[in-house]
Amino acid sequence: MCGIAGILYKNDPTDSSVGKALISMLDGCQHRGPDSTGFALYHSPKADLLRLRFFVENGAEGEKTITRIKDKLAEFQAEVVEEERIGSTARFTVHFKGDLQKLAYALEHVAKVVSIGESLDIIKDVGSAHDVDDVYAVDDFHGTHGIGHVRLATESDVAPEASHPFWATGFADIAIVHNGQITNYWKMRRRLEKRGFEFNTDNDSELIAVYLADKLSLGEKLTDALKTSIDDMDGTFSFLVSTKDEIGFAKDHLAAKPMVKFENDELIAIASEEVSLNKLFPGEALITSEPPPGSYGTWQRSI
Amino acid sequence: MATIDLAATSVREANELIRNYGAKGEDVDVINPDARHHIGVGLVHDIKVHVQGSAGYFCAGLTDGGRFEIDNNVGWGLADNMLGGSVIVRGNAGAIAAVAIRGADVIVHGNIGSRAGQVMKEGTLLAAGSANFMAGYMMYGGRIIILGESGEKLGQDMTGGNIYVGGKINSLGTDAHQIDLPGDEETSIREFLDRYQVPFTGSFQKVVNAGKKLRYDKIEPRVRNVPFFVASGNSDYWNEKVQEDIHVKSVIGRYRIRGYGATRPLPHLSDIAFKKDISTISADTNVVDKIGLATEIGGRNGGKPISLSMPVMIAPMSYGALSKSTKIALAMASKMSGISENTGEGGMMDKQREVAGQLIYQCLSGRLGWNIHDMQRADGLEIYISQGAKPGLGGQLMAKKVTKEIARIRGIPEGIDLRSPSRHPDVLGADDLVIKIEEFREATGYRVPVSVKLGAGRIRDDIKIAWKDGFDFVELDGLQGSTGAAGNEVLEFVGIPTLSAIQESMDSLDEVGGRGDMPIVLMGGIKDGVDAAKAIALGAHAVAVGTSAIIAGGCIACLQCHVGQCVVGIATQDPEHEKRYDTPAEALHIHKYLESMRWQIAAITDALGHKNVHELGRDDLVALTPEAAEITRLPYAPEYRQSAQPRIREAG
Numbered sequence: 001m002c003g004i005a006g007i008l009y010k011n012d013p014t015d016s017s018v019g020k021a022l023i024s025m026l027d028g029c030q031h032r033g034p035d036s037t038g039f040a041l042y043h044s045p046k047a048d049l050l051r052l053r054f055f056v057e058n059g060a061e062g063e064k065t066i067t068r069i070k071d072k073l074a075e076f077q078a079e080v081v082e083e084e085r086i087g088s089t090a091r092f093t094v095h096f097k098g099d100l101q102k103l104a105y106a107l108e109h110v111a112k113v114v115s116i117g118e119s120l121d122i123i124k125d126v127g128s129a130h131d132v133d134d135v136y137a138v139d140d141f142h143g144t145h146g147i148g149h150v151r152l153a154t155e156s157d158v159a160p161e162a163s164h165p166f167w168a169t170g171f172a173d174i175a176i177v178h179n180g181q182i183t184n185y186w187k188m189r190r191r192l193e194k195r196g197f198e199f200n201t202d203n204d205s206e207l208i209a210v211y212l213a214d215k216l217s218l219g220e221k222l223t224d225a226l227k228t229s230i231d232d233m234d235g236t237f238s239f240l241v242s243t244k245d246e247i248g249f250a251k252d253h254l255a256a257k258p259m260v261k262f263e264n265d266e267l268i269a270i271a272s273e274e275v276s277l278n279k280l281f282p283g284e285a286l287i288t289s290e291p292p293p294g295s296y297g298t299w300q301r302s303i
Numbered sequence: 304m305a306t307i308d309l310a311a312t313s314v315r316e317a318n319e320l321i322r323n324y325g326a327k328g329e330d331v332d333v334i335n336p337d338a339r340h341h342i343g344v345g346l347v348h349d350i351k352v353h354v355q356g357s358a359g360y361f362c363a364g365l366t367d368g369g370r371f372e373i374d375n376n377v378g379w380g381l382a383d384n385m386l387g388g389s390v391i392v393r394g395n396a397g398a399i400a401a402v403a404i405r406g407a408d409v410i411v412h413g414n415i416g417s418r419a420g421q422v423m424k425e426g427t428l429l430a431a432g433s434a435n436f437m438a439g440y441m442m443y444g445g446r447i448i449i450l451g452e453s454g455e456k457l458g459q460d461m462t463g464g465n466i467y468v469g470g471k472i473n474s475l476g477t478d479a480h481q482i483d484l485p486g487d488e489e490t491s492i493r494e495f496l497d498r499y500q501v502p503f504t505g506s507f508q509k510v511v512n513a514g515k516k517l518r519y520d521k522i523e524p525r526v527r528n529v530p531f532f533v534a535s536g537n538s539d540y541w542n543e544k545v546q547e548d549i550h551v552k553s554v555i556g557r558y559r560i561r562g563y564g565a566t567r568p569l570p571h572l573s574d575i576a577f578k579k580d581i582s583t584i585s586a587d588t589n590v591v592d593k594i595g596l597a598t599e600i601g602g603r604n605g606g607k608p609i610s611l612s613m614p615v616m617i618a619p620m621s622y623g624a625l626s627k628s629t630k631i632a633l634a635m636a637s638k639m640s641g642i643s644e645n646t647g648e649g650g651m652m653d654k655q656r657e658v659a660g661q662l663i664y665q666c667l668s669g670r671l672g673w674n675i676h677d678m679q680r681a682d683g684l685e686i687y688i689s690q691g692a693k694p695g696l697g698g699q700l701m702a703k704k705v706t707k708e709i710a711r712i713r714g715i716p717e718g719i720d721l722r723s724p725s726r727h728p729d730v731l732g733a734d735d736l737v738i739k740i741e742e743f744r745e746a747t748g749y750r751v752p753v754s755v756k757l758g759a760g761r762i763r764d765d766i767k768i769a770w771k772d773g774f775d776f777v778e779l780d781g782l783q784g785s786t787g788a789a790g791n792e793v794l795e796f797v798g799i800p801t802l803s804a805i806q807e808s809m810d811s812l813d814e815v816g817g818r819g820d821m822p823i824v825l826m827g828g829i830k831d832g833v834d835a836a837k838a839i840a841l842g843a844h845a846v847a848v849g850t851s852a853i854i855a856g857g858c859i860a861c862l863q864c865h866v867g868q869c870v871v872g873i874a875t876q877d878p879e880h881e882k883r884y885d886t887p888a889e890a891l892h893i894h895k896y897l898e899s900m901r902w903q904i905a906a907i908t909d910a911l912g913h914k915n916v917h918e919l920g921r922d923d924l925v926a927l928t929p930e931a932a933e934i935t936r937l938p939y940a941p942e943y944r945q946s947a948q949p950r951i952r953e954a955g
Contacts, residue, residue, distance in 0.1 A: 002734055031340075031741075032734040035771075152733050154768050179734065236731060255398065255417045255436060256731045258379060272734075274338035274378055274397075275359045282310065283335050285356045285375035290397055290416050293436045293455075 002152055002164065003032030004177040004259075005271040006240045007280075008145035008247045008299050014044045016267075019133075019141030021280060022148040025269065026129040028276035032179075033150035036163035037132045038124025040175035040242055041146040045118035050078070050100070050172075052092045052107070053114040053121060055161050056085065066090055068110040076103045087135040088125055088160045089114060101170040105198055108169065112161055113200065117173035119144070119244040124163035144301055145247055147240045149177035165242075166206040169198060171213035173244040178205040179272055180237030180257045188232065208233065212241055226250045226296035240270065248298035255293035262288045268299045309342075310335035318344055318745050325350050325369065338378065340738055343371055345746035347675060349388065360397075360738050361729075363390045365675045365746040379416070380729050382409045383742070385426070386674055391499065398435075401428035402728045403670035404445065405714055410499045417454070420447045421728040422669050423464065424714030431501050437476060439466045439510070441669075441724055443715040448492055450503050458510045462517065463716040466510040467492055469503055480513040517719045518702060521555040531860040535566035548791065558792060560699065562864025562874060563850070564692050564785035564828070569800045571783065572834045574931035575841075575924050576943040581910040594905040595915035598845050600822050601683060601752025601775035604744070608752060608775075609661055609683050612641030613901045614839055614916055618826050618849030619665050619685065619756060619778070621647035622655070623700050623709050624787030624864065625853075628884040629873045632856050634659035635886070636893035640901070645685065645847075648698050648723065650712045651677040665756065666743075668697055668724040671713035675746060683775075684743050686730070687756040688765075691784025691827040694758030694798045697723030699788040703867030706876045733768040740772060754778060759804035759827070766811040769821065776822040778847060779804055783828030785850040787874055788865035801827035802841075803934050809842040818842070832903025839904075840919040841935065848900075855896030856889040 005025035009016035022039050030037075043051075054069060056062040062085070073080060073094060082093035096103065100116065107113050115122035123136045129150065133139050149164035168174035182188070182204035189199060189207055197210055208229065215225035222241070226248050236256035241248045249270055251259055261270040262277045269277050274288055291297065305324050307317045317333065318341065324331050325348030333354045336342060340359035343352050346369040354362070357375040364383030371382075376394035383399075385407035395413035402418075404426040414432035418440045425445045433451030439458040450469040458466050459476025467484070475481065484507050496503055526547050534544040544566070551559055602608035609616075617637045622630045624647070631654055637644040638660040645663040646655070650672015656662055664681035666673050678684060689695055700709075700721040710717040730736045743753050752775035757765050759781045769777050781801025786794070799807070805825050812818040822844030829835055835846045854860060857871045864874035872884030908916045911923050925940035926932035932939035 031737055152737070152771055154733050154764055154771065180732070258397065260378075260397070273340075273359060274357055274376060275340065278337035278357060282337055283356070285394070287394075288357075288376055289395070293417055 002179050003029030003150045003272040003276070004147070004179050004238065004240055005029065005149075005276050006145070006147040006177070006242065006247050006249075006269070008268045008301060009266065010268070010302065011266055014144060015142045016144065018042070018143045018146040019138040021269075022146050023129045023133050023138055024279040025271050025276040026148045026150050028279035029271060029273050030128055030150050032272060033152040034128065035153040035158045036124065036126045036151045036160070037129045037149070038122065038151075038163045038165050038177075039132070039138055039141075039146055039148045040115070040120060040122045040165040040167075040177070041138070041141050041143055042119045042173075042242065042244060043121070043143045045244065048095055048097055049081070050094050050096045050116060050118060051121050052094065052116045053123070054090050054107075055088055055112040055114060056090045062090070065111050069107065072107055072110050076106065078103065089123075091121070100172050104170045108198060108200060113167070113169070115167040115175065117167075117244070120167070120173045120175055120242075122165055122167055122175060124149075124165065125160045126158055126163070144245075145242065147175060147177045147242045147247065161201070162203065164205055166201070166203060166209050168209035168213035169200045169206065171210070171217060174209060174213045174216070174241065176205050176209040176212070176239055176241050178208055178237060178239035180239070180252065181235045182207060182233050182237060183235040184233065204235075205239070208237075208239055209241070216243070222246050222248045223296065223298045226298065230294055230296060238272070245301045246298050248296065249291065250296040251291050251293060253294040258290070260288050260290050262286050304330050304332060306332045306334060308334050309337065309339055314339050314341050315745065315749070317342070319748060321346055321352060322348075322748075338376070340378065341742055341745045343369065344742055345675060345679075345748070347679070357394065361742045364742055365678065367675055376413070379735075380742075381411070382407055383729065384670055384673060384675070385409070386676075395432070396430075399728050400430075401426070401447075403673070404428070405674065408495075408499070410501065412501070414451070418728060420445070422724065423447075427495060429495065429499065429501065431503075433470065439464065439479070440476070443669075448495070448507075450501070450505070458512070460516065461512050462719060463512060467507040468510065469505045469507055472508060472510070475510065478513050478516045479510050481508055481510050484509040517716075519555075519557070519720055521557070523551055523559060524554050526551060528861045528863060531563060531566060531862060534862065535568070558790040560701065560788050560865045561791050561794070561862050562785070562787050563794070563860065563862045564783050565795050567795055569782060570802050570928065570930045570934055571800065571828055572802060572837045574802070574928045575837055575926050575935065575937060576940075577837075577907065577911060578923055578925050578940075578943075579911055581907060590909050591902055591905045594908045594913075595917070596901065596905060598917070600824070600845060601754060603775045603821060604749070604752070604773060606750055606752045606775065607682075609643050609663070611643060611845060613904060614843075614845035615640075615642050615835060615897065615900055616663075616824060616845055616847040617642065617644045617852055618780075618847040619645035619647040619663070619687070620849050620853075621649035621698070621700075621787070622652055623649035623704060623713070623876070624698075624874060626869075626872055626875055626881045626884060627652065627654075628881055628886045629853070629856065629889070630655055631658060632884075632886045632890040632893060633852060634662070635890035636852070636856075636897060637661070639890070639894040640897040642897065643682065646672075648672070648687070649709065650674075651681070656680060663754070668727045669713075671715065671723065678743070678746055681751060683752045683754060684747065685754045685756055685778065686727075686736075686739065686743075688727075688730075689758035689760065690756060690786065691758045691780030691782055691798055691801070691804075692786035693789040693793045694760045695725060696789065696793060697725045698786075699723070699865070701788055701865050701867060704876045709876060733772055736768070737772050740774065752776065756780065758784070759799035759801070759807075762799060762804055762807040763811040763814075766808045766823075767815055767817075770812065770815055770817040774821060776824060776844070777808070778824045778826060779808055781805075781825070781827030784826060800934075801825065801829075802931065805838060805841045805843055806935050832900035833907065835900055836904050836907040836916070836919060837924065839916060840921060840923045842921075844917075848897075852893050852896065856893045857884065
């Protein structure tokens with residue numbers, strides 16, 4: 001029940017105004033989801049540095065959570081080099097060389113993890129694109145690419161942790177935004193749980209993220225993982241997935257959820273509706289295309 | 304020539320301006336459209352609207368007679384339900400281009416998205432490029448011309464109309480087949496292409512309905528009637544109804560169709576009682592004047608609310624399922640009692656509009672009888688998502704009732720077993736629904752309430768979606784709701800009982816803080832003012848009556864509504880049968896019945912010590928059975944069983 005958007009810059013890969021672009025695009029389709037807004041933003045990675053973000057409670061309760069997080073980080077020999085408490089979240093940058101999945105699962109048990117990655121930072125909260133920007137200064141974000149989401153809360157509460165994008169719990173730098181509904185959710189989830197994966201929420205978008213991340217960790221290419229996802233997932237969906245250097249999309253066989261893409265020499269942009277794309281190019285008539293039913297695709301950043 | 308700059312003007316203001324220019328006959332240029340939704344919605348005059356750029360969803364939707372030109376792309380639902388006029392798109396169109404059109408020319412120079420021409424009735428959709436997946440899905444009439452490739456499943460479940468393809472046919476859908484192209488049709492296509500200056504030198508292939516799914520292959524044998532009270536008897540085992548059912552299935556080899564709703568016993572409003580012993584209420588002719596009954600409903604978004612003299616409405620029932628005379632009688636009775644009538648699925652009749660005081664106009668998945676002119680003369684608009692009798696399924700109207708006249712109003716071929724689509728072409732989720740509701744509001748200048756009819760299913764989620772999406776009110780229909788035709792097993796076993804429906808809807812609204820903000824109109828087995836008062840005490844803002852109003856107007860509850868040979872002239876389109884229906888007399892009967900409800904609601908409110916019906920609350924109620932207590936969380940008080948069925952005598 002939502003709107004999605006993604007953007008990838010081709011020529012100036014490390015310092016593009018990804019934040020500003022996604023705010024405009026999500027503002028353009030805010031009617032599809034007024035309750036919460038989120039961004040998965042990608043910087044260029046730095047050696048052995050991990051970015052982590054957690055939801056923390058207000059006041060003293062939040063301080064306790066932060067202490068628990070720090071204890072756990074210390075236990076895993078992750079050295080905090082930077083930290084910031086902002087909005088509903090706490091953000092850390094740490095030196096870390098160990099097993100990320102183990103660290104992630106351990107952290108899940110002491111706090112609500114928003115995202116972990118070398119490049120990825122997920123910012124999401126209740127309110128409109130501009131509301132979230134006001135708190136988190138998404139506007140100032142410069143990087144390589146990103147995806148975003150506006151949410152109409154129906155089956156779960158209006159809460160920051162129910163917002164998108166979803167991080168692929170346990171897998172660095174993979175995020176998903178999704179419009180639609182996966183109807184064989186529990187079947188798929190039980191299959192993945194049997195193989196040892198943990199789920200942070202009951203949201204079907206997290207399932208897609210973990211499903212794809214699992215395939216990628218087994219050495220599959222993103223495009224192959226997307227191809228099988230269309231047959232494995234039952235339901236209506238249009239989703240975008242981002243990794244540290246790619247954005248991919250997939251659409252169900254009935255094309256029940258919209259998606260429009262645009263490409264020029266400078267960038268590739270994809271969104272639920274053309275009105276979001278036009279927000280980047282006011283007053284212009286864009287040459288766009290709508291991916292057909294059951295289609296998928298990826299764009300890679302030229303590094 | 305006027306110019307509207309959408310960088311400086313909202314679409315809402317722009318559409319108001321476009322309609323005003325339309326009335327004056329002045330053409331309009333729209334600049335900086337930037338793919339915004341709803342451009343031109345609601346225009347009913349012959350002017351040219353030139354959109355200089357891309358337009359979003361429902362461009363030129365719900366219009367009649369305008370000439371639209373869009374320089375670039377359009378989003379989903381191009382020319383939705385357009386009755387006449389033309390739309391030329393220079394770029395591509397998104398999904399469901401020309402959905403439900405009833406006579407316009409829609410020309411797309413680029414490609415068209417999936418399900419183009421879904422449920423269209425008349426007119427032409429031309430795509431100079433290629434189509435996609437399920438073009439012509441469930442189309443009833445008109446023609447689709449595709450110069451490029453057809454896409455997969457072309458003509459899926461089309462009922463009528465013609466599809467012509469210049470390029471490759473990728474695959475045909477179910478019940479579609481390819482036939483030879485007659486020469487005169489080719490001439491007509493070429494003329495159309497010339498008129499809109501679309502060059503094409505290739506040849507065409509023609510695809511039409513194959514006729515395999517238009518009718519049930521075996522007709523149910525005539526059986527002796529097993530009336531409702533027998534069908535709802537105590538034993539589930541081998542009773543008369545069960546025997547009859549088995550016999551009929553042994554002949555037709557499929558599920559059976561019948562009228563009415565669930566007959567099996569279910570927890571219902573009769574399983575709750577008023578906390579005070581009201582069996583001693585005496586006839587008080589003045590009680591109606593003493594108690595506040597007036598109820599307004601639907602002003603949540605600034606539209607003019609429906610104003611009811613008491614918290615009762617007539618439930619949506621179609622002209623088609625019911626005879627014209629019956630619909631007129633209901634409309635007359637609703638006016639006499641100062642409440643509202645509802646068109647149901649089959650469109651609006653002039654006479655019905657004339658005699659009904661307040662008329663709600665219902666929009667269903669097949670868009671049968673739906674059009675901008677009737678929208679603009681309705682007092683409320685209602686999107687039907689589902690109904691209590693058959694949640695998740697579309698309406699059914701058997702061939703006997705699909706007469707020439709009914710087929711004309713609905714825009715469908717005559718004499719088919721009409722199975723309306725189970726879902727809307729343009730509502731595939733809460734996000735699309737927001738855009739659809741806004742289209743209705745744009746088309747009517749935000750003047751009237753927009754409600755939703757929901758069959759009780761996943762109420763907790765559905766009610767939240769309705770609230771979030773901004774509906775003015777909900778007509779919530781429980782499992783006991785009736786219909787003119789549905790599968791017997793569906794009627795009996797699919798859905799949630801009315802009692803659970805109202806309770807879950809209140810819980811759902813409480814979870815989001817929406818109680819009091821979005822009223823619920825409860826229906827599904829409301830049989831008198833006692834049920835109405837209980838429903839209101841449980842949180843409903845009003846109730847709607849369908850079956851009981853029909854019975855008041857002469858129905859004998861034989862459950863054979865689907866056959867079309869109703870002996871009292873209600874559920875029939877046969878003039879010989881309809882002759883038996885005395886419209887003014889039955890209108891009076893329905894009116895008197897409604898007045899009995901008024902008196903009961905007032906008397907109960909008074910007896911419980913309130914001055915206004917909307918002061919009734921849960922504190923006034925107890926549950927008589929463990930099941931009802933479990934469902935409603937009311938105190939279980941079996942000691943009230945003695946006084947549970949008060950014999951309230953009619954005043955006067």
